[in-house]
Amino acid sequence: MNAVLKRLDPEAKEVLFTGARTANSFADTPVSDAELTEIWELAKWAPTSANTQPLRVLFVRPGEGRDRLVKHLTEGNQAKTQSAPAVAVLAMDTRFHEYIPALLPFKPELKEVFAANETMRDGTGTFNATLQAGYFILAIRAVGLAAGPMAGFDAAGVNAEFFPDGRFRSILVVNIGHPGENPWFERLPRLEHDDALQWV
Template sequence: MAFVLDETAQNLLFREAHTANTFSDAPVTDEQIKAVYDLVKLAPTAFNQSPLRVTLVRTPEARERLVQHLADGNKAKTRTAPITAILSVDLEFHERLPELFPVMPALKDTVFADADAREANGRFNAALQAGYFILGVRAAGLAAGPMTGLDFEGVDKEFFGDGRQKTLLVVNIGHPGPDAFRPRGPRLSADEAVTTV
């Protein structure tokens, strides 16, 4: 089946893309990350709520503050990544809804008035955006190393002390280093995962 994306783009985004475990010392600029975000912010979210927030960890001091909350297997690669992004959900995303979804300004005080429902909705939509963020990193020619092996509560306290944001995952970003990629693991086939009714 033919795709609109050519095979080179398909390979870059999917077939040849792997989670990176080592990184070279080639720099990644804030401008590159902003360009990635400017592309992926167009991803769909319910009511255009856009709850994802990106915290860039670059300085050695901030990196060590993060590393102390990571699983042991994630510490070394995070110390050597040129930049690490903490992807989080803004639990108060609804405050921006009158601006982001002006056709229904009452959403802020009706649909999203309940804090638990708002958090569940925000987490789901921020996770959608996080998937697009990883694709955006790949589209920029960079390698992504997404991780969930961490103390979420510890990262939240360390970086989001006011409780407004909650960590979803951490993504190391850079150019792959030596032996950056493990062999790709198996995936379910379409016959196993797709059902037509």
């Protein structure tokens, strides 16, 4: 019997896609540890090559840890990050292959394949962690929070600050919270069908 997939209603599509925006200011409303955990419980279901799951998440609360993070952000990202009740540093685990026997139990030998090929390991890890990061943003929206993803930061500085052993490599910083005053920039255009789609 074929599986029948459910279709999201228009409201859910708006929350996740058509109405979702990158937040640039945040309210003082707290974000709980339970909410942050719920985000991960959704994001962890993202598809990855051979179920490798290389994404790792560092949640940074206001205080000393936030100050350490903000100094590595571009100037335009610092104030909004300071205002967010939670921030996630998304990183790729360069030794993700060590988990393969547990995550891909029918092919545990793939661990040694990745261990012997750094180029393949790096490419697979970077691609799949980035894919997971997209799901992470959708998960934030799905739990009723606003996401402010940012690539404007000194990755080497963040890595040295929070991941000094070199195992994790930061790929994205995401502010998380409820939108504050004037949180949205004007909606920018998207490509039209003729510019983005091909049919064969």
